[in-house]
Amino acid sequence: MNTTPSPAAPAVTDPPAVSSRFSTPAPISALLLVPAGRIEVLASDRADTTVEVRAVDRVKKRDVKAAQQTVVEYTDGVLRIEVPTGVQLMGPSGSVMVSIRLPSGSHVDAKVDSTDLRCAGRLQTVTFDGALGTIELEEAAGARVTSAVGDVTVGRLAGDAHVSTAQGDIRIDEAVRGRLILRTQVGSVSVAAPAGVSVSLDAGTTVGRIRNALENTGGTPAVIIRATTVKGDITARSIRKERSGS
Template sequence: MPAGSHIDARAASAELRTVGRLGDVVFEGAYRQVKLDEAASLRLTAVDGDVEVGRLGGAAEISTARGDIRITEAMGGKVVLSTQSGDITVGAAAGVSAALDAGTGHGRIHNALKNDGTADLDIRATTPHGDITARSL
């Protein structure tokens, strides 16, 4: 697919793996592993499995019933992450001021984000069973 392509897909049970830079991505029904190199924005619902995003350019809503969520580099916007059982890890891009609103029932929260008072990146992360880690790159 050409760089910047938009994806809008629904499946009963599917893995998703993309290489390169995508535009807006909407995917429902992911199962097992989801791995995206880069997306401008992302709305993803996974049934079961880990979700890994290399670079996220803007807003995102990611949820999985069971599995870890990892975003290597988030550039800005509102990022809402939820897993019922798993860890959540987010890296804020270098120079980006970020804020974290996090909650876990059985786990730890580690917040090493840089915030200059005005957040360009707003992260909301919840997991009843797992750790939440957010850090600036």
């Protein structure tokens, strides 16, 4: 009887991340050219910017190659991250996971094909132009989003916003000021403002309901909302924050 143990299968190791770090004592602008994958941005009080790029699927050679070839540059306050697409004769480019940590108040400009964008912390303006992707912003001074398919969620908005998607829901949890143009063809629109803020609403839907529960619509509006959808509901409401210790 052969009692020689079989050789152990080689361990599968994660390909190393492409990592970069830059000194950024002030807010920066980030230009993100990521055709496919996920982008996560964390803004906080810090004096540097770090970037990590990984393959979304470590066993897919296309993803690994895309991560390894990603260009990360920083010059004169501008961070540029570009995943080269090349000549796509063999199909779409690989998918990468990009993690960015940068100073609060920075600008983010994402130009993508099929990429999700999630931003935590306080940002200045966020621009997203893509065909497919879910967009989640915790806090921004302004936003401009154009997408064919994908939901858009903003936690706190402190300025103008133009959000347009052919298919997807749009939700603004708290708009404190600015002009908001919110358009979707198939999807619902929901926007809220603090109870003490004057708001004007111009809403229209072809198939759906409009619910206006705004409490303060008199005086000069601090928030101007223009919301439209072809198929979906539109909801606008005032929110009252609980006092601490109550």
